[in-house]
Amino acid sequence: MGWTEVLTTAEMRGLETAAMAGGAVTGLDLMERAGAAVAGAIRLRWPKAGRVTVLCGPGNNGGDGYVVARHLAQAGWQVRVLGMDNAPGPDAAVMKRRWAALGGIEPLTAAALGKEAGDLVVDAIFGTGMTRPLDREMALVSRWMGGWTPVRTVTPPPVVAVDAVSGLCLDSGAWLGGVRGEPGGSLPRAALTVTFHAPKAGHLLELGPVLGGELVVADIGLQTTPFRDAEGQIWSERTLAVMVPPRHLRQDRGLHPLGKRAGSHKFDHGHALIVAGTAGQGGAARLSARAALRAGAGLVTLAPPADAMAEHFGPPDALMRRALDDAAALARLLGDDRLRAVCLGPGCGTGRAADLLEPLLASGRPAVLDADALTALARRPAGFEGLHKGCVLTPHMGEFRRLFPDLAARLDPPPRPPARPPSPEQEIAWTIALQTWRQALADMRGPLYSRLDAAREAAARSGAVVLLKGPDTVIAAPDGQARIHSAFDVPWLATAGAGDVLAGIIAGLLARGFPSLVAAATGAFLHAAAARRFGPGLIADDLPEQLPGVFRDLGL
Ligand SMILES: NC(=O)C1=CN([C@@H]2O[C@H](COP(=O)(O)OP(=O)(O)OC[C@H]3O[C@@H](n4cnc5c(N)ncnc54)[C@H](O)[C@@H]3O)[C@@H](O)[C@H]2O)[C@@H](O)CC1
Ligand SMILES: Nc1ncnc2c1ncn2[C@@H]1O[C@H](COP(=O)(O)OP(=O)(O)O)[C@@H](O)[C@H]1O
Numbered sequence: 001m002g003w004t005e006v007l008t009t010a011e012m013r014g015l016e017t018a019a020m021a022g023g024a025v026t027g028l029d030l031m032e033r034a035g036a037a038v039a040g041a042i043r044l045r046w047p048k049a050g051r052v053t054v055l056c057g058p059g060n061n062g063g064d065g066y067v068v069a070r071h072l073a074q075a076g077w078q079v080r081v082l083g084m085d086n087a088p089g090p091d092a093a094v095m096k097r098r099w100a101a102l103g104g105i106e107p108l109t110a111a112a113l114g115k116e117a118g119d120l121v122v123d124a125i126f127g128t129g130m131t132r133p134l135d136r137e138m139a140l141v142s143r144w145m146g147g148w149t150p151v152r153t154v155t156p157p158p159v160v161a162v163d164a165v166s167g168l169c170l171d172s173g174a175w176l177g178g179v180r181g182e183p184g185g186s187l188p189r190a191a192l193t194v195t196f197h198a199p200k201a202g203h204l205l206e207l208g209p210v211l212g213g214e215l216v217v218a219d220i221g222l223q224t225t226p227f228r229d230a231e232g233q234i235w236s237e238r239t240l241a242v243m244v245p246p247r248h249l250r251q252d253r254g255l256h257p258l259g260k261r262a263g264s265h266k267f268d269h270g271h272a273l274i275v276a277g278t279a280g281q282g283g284a285a286r287l288s289a290r291a292a293l294r295a296g297a298g299l300v301t302l303a304p305p306a307d308a309m310a311e312h313f314g315p316p317d318a319l320m321r322r323a324l325d326d327a328a329a330l331a332r333l334l335g336d337d338r339l340r341a342v343c344l345g346p347g348c349g350t351g352r353a354a355d356l357l358e359p360l361l362a363s364g365r366p367a368v369l370d371a372d373a374l375t376a377l378a379r380r381p382a383g384f385e386g387l388h389k390g391c392v393l394t395p396h397m398g399e400f401r402r403l404f405p406d407l408a409a410r411l412d413p414p415p416r417p418p419a420r421p422p423s424p425e426q427e428i429a430w431t432i433a434l435q436t437w438r439q440a441l442a443d444m445r446g447p448l449y450s451r452l453d454a455a456r457e458a459a460a461r462s463g464a465v466v467l468l469k470g471p472d473t474v475i476a477a478p479d480g481q482a483r484i485h486s487a488f489d490v491p492w493l494a495t496a497g498a499g500d501v502l503a504g505i506i507a508g509l510l511a512r513g514f515p516s517l518v519a520a521a522t523g524a525f526l527h528a529a530a531a532r533r534f535g536p537g538l539i540a541d542d543l544p545e546q547l548p549g550v551f552r553d554l555g556l
């Protein structure tokens, strides 16, 4: 297990340009390797040669398509190629001519597809150059791949996407020209996507994992080592069925050693303080505390107000309890250096969170700020003053919107008018709103602003590590480093209290001395791994109990 490097499309282009400028490879070499890799992946999954339709776009993605067509034809497949008229770039033109020596090219239209598509469709229309919504004809082709035609529903053969399902923004994972976050009934869902050198952020965010199917990352002989992003690298945890050549796995870079050193003392693993709230609200903090213990903190103290202490007796007995009434008491407590990390927010109440936030920030102690602490932060007159890089903010999208309304707004789709005019008098106004909305969708230009962009800006602005929760959790540090943790395969994590457990795991790792970005990213990984291990029917209480099994599975 390790972290896999993820690139933006600009970074990928930079990498290719650098390799070609260095004279190590030509564009034709890269295209040949890319097309051969896609054909190879197809033959691995569909060993029996059949009938394939290859859809080739106007640029280099189309160029890859012509190479796929040639390789599959040479392997005995019956190949039909539909291509676009647009003048391709020089490399793609060469590949188009090489294919033309073997077979014909029909114009790429939805009508042509409707006739006869064979056993497999290869989508090589647009890849990293996808910068504006599909035109009408390509939208019809795309919908056909998604099983929809103007006259009837069809069952298209499996789709193999070259680099991406055409229409997906490979930086944001959003559908260009679509309503963000909505998969839509007729969007194509590839069985397999073959991308090159490294996953792109859009493969892991928003619709990317939903539309892309299995993701194969093919080695086309590019070197990563000399390439550095000016803002820092982007990394992603490998939770999808990603086949990554071992040399691309950075075993040593991503995860801090999770095991405990033989002969170590409990104080070597740190002491975490989990703040609890008023009577009747204690469950959330208890979940966090249990998670911090299971994540390996040496000691964990749960700190409710004195009058709420009674509800916190009971298991686990490993947990210590201590009354904490006000800001002055927290300041005194934090005078003890052995308290290495604090979790503030779950079930805390916003008033109490606001009071305790001040001594906590003043102490400079590593801290997770979750739930009510995030609401308190959003209302704080001093704003983000005093936050530091040891702080981890763990907002879901609603909390993120309260903290960074302008950044959240940039992720919003254009406002959609209601399905029908609210009243006959409003018919004209509604028609105008509808046209404006459609125009706004048509005017979308990629690369679209992504959750990764938003988390990075939020981290830079607040000075803290920001973990934006969701099935595609994005974690960013103020210095621009970021991680993506895609967990689309564990939807049962969307359950009450799951966030409290995540906050507790991260607090536990902070107490153990993990740097804040590593604690947050490792926490997101362990959280999803625990859910995956339990399976359907999961409730938040089950998550901490799965952590020992997760550690065992990791060989600790
Ligand atoms: N550059 C290289 O050296 C390599 C590129 N490769 C392939 O090249 C692809 C990128 O190629 P390109 O940069 O040519 O881009 P694409 O082939 O993805 O797109 C082609 C062109 O279409 C235009 N376009 C964008 N949206 C459009 C729309 N909605 N309607 C009509 N036209 C639209 C763009 O101007 C773009 O230049 C990658 O995805 C990958 O498949 C691979 O062969 C590996 C090597
Ligand atoms: N559909 C989903 N698939 C995978 N993980 C999800 C999904 N929805 C939410 N999550 C994860 O579940 C957790 C929910 O946290 P949160 O929204 O704070 O819930 P709560 O406040 O109920 O604890 C987060 O870690 C989030 O990343």
Ligand SMILES: [K+]
Binding pocket: 061, 123, 124, 125, 126, 127, 161, 162, 163, 164, 165, 166
């Ligand atoms: K494509």
